[in-house]
Amino acid sequence: MEPQFSEAxxxxxxxxxxxxxxxxxxxxxxxxxxxxxxxxxSPPVLRLVAETLGIPTSHVEGVATFYTMYLTERKGKYLLELCTCFTCGECGGREMWDYLMQKLQLNDEGVSPDGLFWLREAECLGACDTPPVLQIEGRRMVFNLTPEKADQVIDMLRRGELPPFESVPVRNSSPQ
Ligand code: FES
Known part of the structure; x- marks a missing residue:
């Protein structure tokens, strides 16, 4: 059946x-x-978006394939994106990558045997002062990731709960 948007x-x-x-x-x-x-x-969803907006499918596809926040295919139920750029990579990101690969028994494509988790590397997520950073489903961020935090996040996702968006403490730079 072709994908459709509801009236709402x-x-x-x-x-x-x-x-x-x-x-x-x-x-x-x-x-x-x-x-x-x-x-x-997927291609039928891209066509639906194009028809809904009245614009060419090629334009919609161009946008969807340019930005990494859009997924033209999904390999696991929950997408985990770990920043391994310079700061995160040097401050525990590489170790966290190995930890998650082992903990979730991910295959070469970063997918767990039960299809629940899909891990991939992310470019800088704009929170370099709180490394390493993990992004979940493109909308939740976990800062200063540790094995303990990763375990909590994984348990929550296994229960079907998205973890809360962590807020980063803003340092007061004004003179005391
Ligand atoms: S290097 Fe990881 S958030 Fe910038």
Whole structure:
């Protein structure tokens, strides 16, 4: 069956479109909505987004394949992205990569035997002062990742719960 948006989702999309000068400008927000609903942006989902916005499928596909936040295929139920860029890599990211690979028994594609977890490396996630950083499903961040924190996150995901977004303490740089 071809993917479809519900009436409520269509209304939400129209709301989103009203915030942009053209329907084409809303493509990123609508792709994100589609990914949250369908899990990944398969060719039929890309066509649905294109038809809904009235723009060419090639344009939608170009956006979806350019940004790493969009998944054109999903290899595991929960996507874990571990930053291994310079700061995170040097401050425990490499060790955490090995820890997660072993703990979750991930294969060469980073997928666990039960298909629940899919680990991949991320480029800098913009939180270099709290390394290493783990991003979950593109919307939850875990800072200063340790094996203990990783164990907690994995337990939560196994229970079907997304961990909370951790807030980073903002240092007070003004003179005391
Ligand atoms: S290097 Fe990891 S968040 Fe920037």
């Amino acid at each position: 989702e269509q209304a939400r999309i129209e709301d989103i479109c009203r915030r942009y000068p053209t329907r084409q400008s809303a493509v990123m927000a609508v792709l994100w909505l589609a990914q949250e609903k369908f899990g990944a942006l």
